[in-house]
Amino acid sequence: MPQLTTGPLTADDDGAGAARDALIVRAGRYRPTPYLILGTAFWLVVGITAWRAPIQGDFGQHASAVQRIKDDWLHPMNPLLKVSGANSPYFSPYIVALGLFAKLTGLAAWRVVKLSLWLNLAVLLLGVWAFTRTLSTRRWAPVFALAAFTLVWGVRGKEWSGFCGLWSLTHGAPYPSCFAVGVTLLLWAWADRLARRDSVVLHDRPGALFREYAPYVGLGAAGGVLLLIHPITALAAWVGLACVVAGRQHGWSWPVAGRWAAACTAALVVALVWPYNDIFSLAGDTTVDAVHRRLYADLWHWYGLAFALGLPVLALRARRYRRDPLVLMFLADCALVGYGWVSGHYTYGRVFALLVVPLQFGLAVEVAQIPPWTRVRRVLAPLAVIAVLVGTAAQIGAVVPQRYLPVTLRHPRGWPSYGWVADHVPDGDVLIADGYFAPHTLPAYGIFMVNPTWPDPSTSPAERNRRFFAARAYLDPHTPPDVRARIGRRYDIRWLLLRRGQHVPYDGRLVASNPATGERLIRLADG
Structure with a gap:
């Protein structure tokens, strides 16, 4: 040397x-760990894919909320409608932080949301590592956990906000739900570390009380912020946290109970003092239940691999230790999902995103822990490899271009770009259009719509219906001109976007068109 x-x-x-x-x-x-190397590669591949993906899905909703904070962070407008945004649940600490960053840097809101995907993926990868380390000290365990977490879902790729399969992440990485899942895993790891402490008696030394309570208060405050960012993920996160504590905490005493009570109090205080909306008003709200019924529709195709391999593993873990945190999490999440199905509150179906986590992480840890010469390993390891290969085949089309793969493999459907519309329509103007792609994409550029394209609990059902029928009447070619004019004045409509072959009488001028889609942008004369 x-x-x-x-x-x-x-x-x-x-x-x-x-x-x-x-x-x-x-x-x-x-020497860098395998997880550092492969996790960095995963971060780059998925990040680049998500960066290059067109604006689609829920992206417009989040970008529009960021734009409203950028415009006026003290009194933001509704993300989608030209009305007050008071009590809109979209103004979470995450969105407010992005909005203030956009205001500080001058970047467009949609660009800031795009940039956030790198942070979200980093937090998610850190969460996978941290939570895995509470379950296993094996060097390759986090790598196996990442593979199971992103690939062992079902035999068909599923895209949904908060679902962290590879297929979903390539479009959902910029969403707050991705950040929320990463924070959830970090909170579980944090709670595990606190719960493993012995019952500590507080001493009279200066600062001892603060040192004993501060980690619990910090955990609770972070959980309260998570509740504001993504309530349904936070519900599953807090249930999982309780399961971690129930499985790991030993030596219960009044000081220990007091510290966990301080964590719950901190979470409640953070949620109550948030000035933008009352998060507890969402309890029992049915606005988005119908949208989430599809999460219960095809369980095998979406979650079959995780259940097929994860359930036997959880049974083994339960046999070894009845209070195993992964087993308790799975049972508790099953109860939440089952309640959603029985009650008709299908929004609880989003808990599936975290319900499969005990199955996936249990499988990964078991494969990492078992010595290679045991009978269980000889059976479980090949099955896990097969599940990863099937999951990869189901989702690889999300990151590999069509020209490099067989035509039989599925690929995500790309949405058309509407940047050409944003080049002409100023931020804050109201545009009317129908179809699916345009109304969901255009809010990303700060454009208001007449009727909400996503259900917003801050807008009453009566108002949503009134706007829906107004938009339909405006775009009906048989509507009398005076009725169309009244609708235009009521909602301050300044722009009209017509699809190919769509004929709506208008008083205005053609500003731009898209030859690829056949859409035409009209500037209305009375706008």
């Missing part, structure tokens, strides 16, 4: 030099 110094040490620098040499030696011997 080469010498670390080039000359004799003096008495003054002997200690500092030895410390420096020790650091150099340690740095020279450091």
Whole structure:
């Protein structure tokens, strides 16, 4: 080994030099872990794919909320409609932070949301690593967990906000739900660390009370922020946190119970003091239940692999330890999902995104833990490899272009770009259009619509229906001109976007068109 110094040490620098040499030696011997290497590769591949993906899905909803904060962070307008945004649940701490960043940098809101995907993926990867380390110390366990978490879902790719399969992440990485899932895994790891502590008796030393309570208060406050960012993920997160504590905490005493009570109190206080909306008003709200019924529609295709391999593993873990946190999480989440089905509150179907986590992580940890010569390993490991291969085949089309794969493999459907519309329509103008793609995409550029394209609990059902019928009447070619004019004045409509072959009488001028889609943008004369 080469010498670390080039000359004799003096008495003054002997200690500092030895410390420096020790650091150099340690740095020279450091080898990156498999998870650091493969996780970084995953971060880059999925990040680049999501960065290049067109604006589609829920992206417009989140970007429009960021734009409203950028425009006026104290009194933002509704993300989708030209009305007050008071009590809109879309103004979470996450969205407000992005909006203030957009205001500070001057970047367009949709560009800031695009940039956020790198942070979200980093938090998600850190969460996978941290939670896996509470379950296993094996070097390859986090790698197996990442593979199971993103690939072992079902035999068909599923895209839904908050679902972290590879197919979904390539479009959903910029969404707050991705960030929320990563924070959930970090909170579970944090709770596991606190619960493993012995029952500590508080001492009279100065600062002892603060040192004992601060980690619990911090955990609770972070959980309260998570509730504001993504309520349904937070519900499953808090249920999982309770299961971690129930499975790991030993030596219950009044001081221990008091510290966990402080965590719950901190979460409640954070949620109550948030000024933009009352998050607890969403309890029992049925606005988005109908949208989520599809999550119960095809369980095998979407979650079959995770259940087929994960259930036997959880049974083994339950046999070893009845209070295993993964087993408790799975049972609790099943109860939540079952309640959603029985009650008709299908929004609870979003808990499926975290219900499969115990199945996936249990499988990964079991494969990592079992010595290679055991009978269980000889059966479980090949099945896990097959599940990963099937999951990869079902989702690989999301990251690999069509020209490199067989035509039989599925690929996500790309949405048309509406940047050409945003080039002409100023931020804050109202545009009317029908179809599916345009009304869901255009809010990303700060454009208001007449009727909400996503259900917003802050807008009453009567108002949503009134706007829906007004938009339909305006676009009906048989509507009398005076009725169309009244609708235009009522909602301050300034622009009209017509699909190919759509004929609506209008008083205005053609501004732009898209030859690829046949759509035409009209600037209305009375707008």
